[in-house]
Amino acid sequence: MSDKIATRVAYGEALTAMGEDERIIVLDSDLSKSTMTDMFRKKYPERHFNMGIAEGNMMSVAAGLATCGKVVFASSFAIFAAGRAFEQVRNSIGYPNLNVKIGATHAGISVGEDGASHQAIEDIALMRSIPGMTVISPSDAYCTAFAVKAAIEHFGPVYLRLGRLAVPLVHDENTRFEFGKGTLIKDGSDVTIIANGLMVQYALEAAKLLEEDGVNVRVIDMHTIKPIDREIIIKAAKETGCIVTAEEHTIIGGLGSAVAEVVCSEYPVPVKMVGIEDKFGKSGKPNELLELYGLTAENIVKKAYEAMQML
Amino acid sequence: MEQKEILALKKTAANIRKGVIIATGAAGSGHPGGSLSITDIMAYLYFKEMRINKEDPRHPDRDRFVMSKGHCAPVLYATLAEKGFFPKEDLATLRKTESYLEGHPNMNSVPGVDMSTGSLAQGMSAAVGMALAGKVDKKDYYVFVGMGDGELEEGQVWEASMAAAHYKLDNLICFVDYNGLQIDGKITEVMNPEPIAEKFEAFGWYVQSIDAHDFEQIEKAVKNAKKQKGKPNMIVAHSTKGKGVSFMENQAGWHGKAPKQEERDRALAELDEYIASLEV
Ligand SMILES: Cc1ncc(C[n+]2csc(CCOP(=O)(O)OP(=O)(O)O)c2C)c(N)n1
Ligand SMILES: [Mg+2]
Numbered sequence: 122m123s124d125k126i127a128t129r130v131a132y133g134e135a136l137t138a139m140g141e142d143e144r145i146i147v148l149d150s151d152l153s154k155s156t157m158t159d160m161f162r163k164k165y166p167e168r169h170f171n172m173g174i175a176e177g178n179m180m181s182v183a184a185g186l187a188t189c190g191k192v193v194f195a196s197s198f199a200i201f202a203a204g205r206a207f208e209q210v211r212n213s214i215g216y217p218n219l220n221v222k223i224g225a226t227h228a229g230i231s232v233g234e235d236g237a238s239h240q241a242i243e244d245i246a247l248m249r250s251i252p253g254m255t256v257i258s259p260s261d262a263y264c265t266a267f268a269v270k271a272a273i274e275h276f277g278p279v280y281l282r283l284g285r286l287a288v289p290l291v292h293d294e295n296t297r298f299e300f301g302k303g304t305l306i307k308d309g310s311d312v313t314i315i316a317n318g319l320m321v322q323y324a325l326e327a328a329k330l331l332e333e334d335g336v337n338v339r340v341i342d343m344h345t346i347k348p349i350d351r352e353i354i355i356k357a358a359k360e361t362g363c364i365v366t367a368e369e370h371t372i373i374g375g376l377g378s379a380v381a382e383v384v385c386s387e388y389p390v391p392v393k394m395v396g397i398e399d400k401f402g403k404s405g406k407p408n409e410l411l412e413l414y415g416l417t418a419e420n421i422v423k424k425a426y427e428a429m430q431m432l
Numbered sequence: 433m434e435q436k437e438i439l440a441l442k443k444t445a446a447n448i449r450k451g452v453i454i455a456t457g458a459a460g461s462g463h464p465g466g467s468l469s470i471t472d473i474m475a476y477l478y479f480k481e482m483r484i485n486k487e488d489p490r491h492p493d494r495d496r497f498v499m500s501k502g503h504c505a506p507v508l509y510a511t512l513a514e515k516g517f518f519p520k521e522d523l524a525t526l527r528k529t530e531s532y533l534e535g536h537p538n539m540n541s542v543p544g545v546d547m548s549t550g551s552l553a554q555g556m557s558a559a560v561g562m563a564l565a566g567k568v569d570k571k572d573y574y575v576f577v578g579m580g581d582g583e584l585e586e587g588q589v590w591e592a593s594m595a596a597a598h599y600k601l602d603n604l605i606c607f608v609d610y611n612g613l614q615i616d617g618k619i620t621e622v623m624n625p626e627p628i629a630e631k632f633e634a635f636g637w638y639v640q641s642i643d644a645h646d647f648e649q650i651e652k653a654v655k656n657a658k659k660q661k662g663k664p665n666m667i668v669a670h671s672t673k674g675k676g677v678s679f680m681e682n683q684a685g686w687h688g689k690a691p692k693q694e695e696r697d698r699a700l701a702e703l704d705e706y707i708a709s710l711e712v
Contacts, residue, residue: 146568170564170599178591181554185561188539188547189569190492193561209554209588217539217548 125287128318129226131265132283133157136194136224138266139273140165146186148172148195150179155285156196156226176201180209180221187219192273198232199225199241199282203248214278215251222272222279223248228258229369230402230410231286231319240402246374248280249347256347258282258368258376260321261290264344267298275300284319284369286407291321291342303350309339312425313357315380316367317343320395324367326418331425338425349379351387358388363428365393367421369411372396391431393424433648437480439710441647444514445475446707449676450700451510451523457696459527462535465686467507469611469644469671470578474511476650477576486516489544495573496546496562500555501580501609502536503688508578509533509542517544552580553588556606560596563604563664574658577606582614584625590635596664597636604664605657609644611673613684632666644669677702 136147137160147169153159162169172179176197183195195202202225203210214221225244232240249256255275259265265283272279291306298304303315307328316324321342328338339361341353357364364384366377377394384392397414411417448471456462478484482495499508506526513520525531532541536550546562549555559577566573583589596604608628616622625631629639638660642649650669657665673687674680677699680691691699 146565168568172595173591173598175588175591175595177554177588178557178560178595181557181588182561182564182592182595184554185498185547185558185563186565187561188496188558189562189565191565191568208551209557212548212551213554213558 125289126262127285127287128259128262128265128283129157129285131262132224132226132269132281133160135266135269137161137164139269142192142273144190144192146170146191146193148179148183148193150174150176150197150201152197156224158194158196158224176206177209180206181213183221184213184217184219187221192220192222194222194224196224196226198239199228199244200239203241203244203280207247211251215254218253218277220276222281224281224283226283227285228282229284229318230397230414231284231369231407233286233407233410234404236404237401242371242397242402243374244282245346245370245376249379253277254347255279255345256282257345258318259344260318260342261288261292263290263292263294263296264298264342268344271300282318286319288319289322291325298344301345301348301350303353304342304344305353306342307338307340309337310361311337312429313339313341313361313364314367314421314425315341315343315354315357315364315376317346317376318369320367320369320416323416323418323421327421327425330418330422336425343376346376346379349383351383354380354383355387358384358390362432363391365395365421365424365428367395369416370396372398391428393428395421395424433651438647441475441479443707443710444479445472446676446703448475448507448510448514450703451513451520452506453677453691453696453699455506455510455523455526456690458524459690461527461690462506463503463688464506464680464691465613465673466501466580466609466611467504468675468677468680469673470504470609471507471675472645472647473578473607473650473669474507476647478511478515480651481654482576483573486544489517493571493573496559496575498547498555498559498575498577499537499549500559500577501552501583502549502555504578505535505537508537508545512542512544552583553586553592556589557592559604560592560601563596563601564599566603567599567601573603575604577604579606579608580614581608581610581612581619581625581628582622584608584628585623593632593635593637600662601664602661605654605667606665607667607669609671610668611671613673613687615687617684629668636663637666638663639666639668641668641670644671645675
């Protein structure tokens with residue numbers, strides 16, 4: 122694999138690679154060249170259906186297909202999949218617990234130039250509030266391949282959060298992912314950084330900076346936000362005493378909240394959150410925006426010190 | 433259709449109507465008006481038309497029915513109970529905490545329900561998905577849908593209509609229960625969806641207009657629909673909201689209000705009287 126690959130590209134590749142499974146039907150809403158389901162269409166045109174610019178309908182159609190034994194992937198940009206079609210996802214897919222996988226690409230501010238209208242920063246909060254919904258936000262191409270496979274193997278609704286921007290590989294072919302389990306990338310004892318999506322790379326950078334300062338850092342890729350791996354969080358709280366979360370999402374209701382929910386009720390320790398602080402995104406180059414919104418290794422380092430100082 | 437058969441369907445429909453009254457009466461809430469206007473279509477579909485088996489309600493080759501206007505759960509449940517999918521006594525548990533008969537259809541708790549509905553228009557889209565699956569799998573089942581005329585105001589109906597025509601889903605047969613009423617009053621006054629037949633024609637559907645309370649017309653329209661190829665089917669069924677219970681007929685107020693004890697008794701007596709008249 123090349124150094125940098127967008128998770129949406131990895132999604133298109135994984136879906137196509139697993140396309141032999143005849144139960145798989147792919148729906149798109151006039152974005153197949155961006156969501157990358159076009160790759161699947163090229164290989165399996167008879168099982169790819171463009172539903173046009175009608176995301177709400179697409180979600181309910183996906184539900185109907187699923188009642189007939191299909192494993193349905195429905196794709197659009199995250200803002201339309203989770204936002205515009207929220208109620209269809211909730212009532213047509215979530216409530217009847219149907220086997221639909223929502224491949225939501227262009228999540229977060231790393232969408233870049235298209236600006237706030239296209240940058241979903243609240244999709245995880247929305248999706249994880251639906252009973253029975255699995256939510257996965259993979260960090261790189263390896264993690265995405267795992268997520269697509271896990272989504273197919275798991276019966277029930279799954280929300281896959283994917284990015285537009287090419288991101289570096291933070292795992293390798295030996296990484297063992299497990300459904301519903303966080304992946305420990307680096308062990309440590311002073312502070313734990315729990316990240317997902319493109320923030321995992323910055324978590325690792327932050328860990329490096331902290332290590333140079335003599336701080337021993339644990340890094341967890343919490344690709345699966347729901348069901349959340351309570352065990353790994355409690356263990357981190359007990360063994361490292363404080364936690365920093367890092368996500369490309371509003372800090373209201375996302376990964377940070379999910380981690381805090383476990384920590385508060387099971388083993389209270391300081392939790393500091395790196396994420397978007399109750400603001401809309403804006404247009405700009407992805408990397409400049411990440412900087413502007415504080416989604417950086419430096420900010421994670423800062424929050425790590427703040428967390429450790431609370432002890 | 434033979435006279436004998438028509439009589440039998442009329443009787444079945446009246447029994448289903450009794451089920452609607454018993455269920456909503458016991459619940460103290462629910463939607464009798466739109467349930468009663470689509471009852472004859474339900475009786476025809478479940479007792480004459482659909483390939484279904486109450487012993488195997490999830491058979492992959494069965495015909496499907498989606499109650500897109502999910503608030504008419506009482507008539508769906510009463511029909512399924514009449515058909516033997518579950519005991520008729522259970523109808524009186526509608527909407528109760530300990531019951532499996534949810535206020536709106538739940539496919540995972542009620543045997544014979546093919547799709548969970550309640551949020552208007554989503555059922556129609558789901559039916560499009562089922563019909564599409566039928567095409568992908570080259571199966572010969574049909575997907576029937578019950579919709580409201582007020583429901584047509586929902587934009588998703590037209591998204592689904594475009595998709596159904598685009599993918600030439602001629603295995604999809606929808607009924608619009610054209611009773612002219614929705615919650616706040618006449619559909620033409622709340623937000624006029626008319627002309628209905630012309631709209632669906634423009635969207636590429638094969639459209640027929642019938643009297644929703646005439647079994648011969650219902651049958652003829654379904655047979656016609658099954659003959660034509662390449663287009664989804666819309667049957668615009670002119671109906672009377674509250675049909676079969678004199679004091680409920682054409683009253684917007686009976687959309688979502690349950691009969692009180694005395695009203696329930698009066699409605700059941702009327703329906704019993706009607707059934708007796710069929711037997712003479
Ligand atoms: C999306 C959505 N919006 C609003 C409602 C509330 N609601 C339930 S029934 C109804 C009126 C439906 O009228 P119509 O489709 O004509 O049904 P019918 O007359 O056959 O009962 C409304 C607005 C709903 N269930 N779903
Ligand atoms: Mg109506």
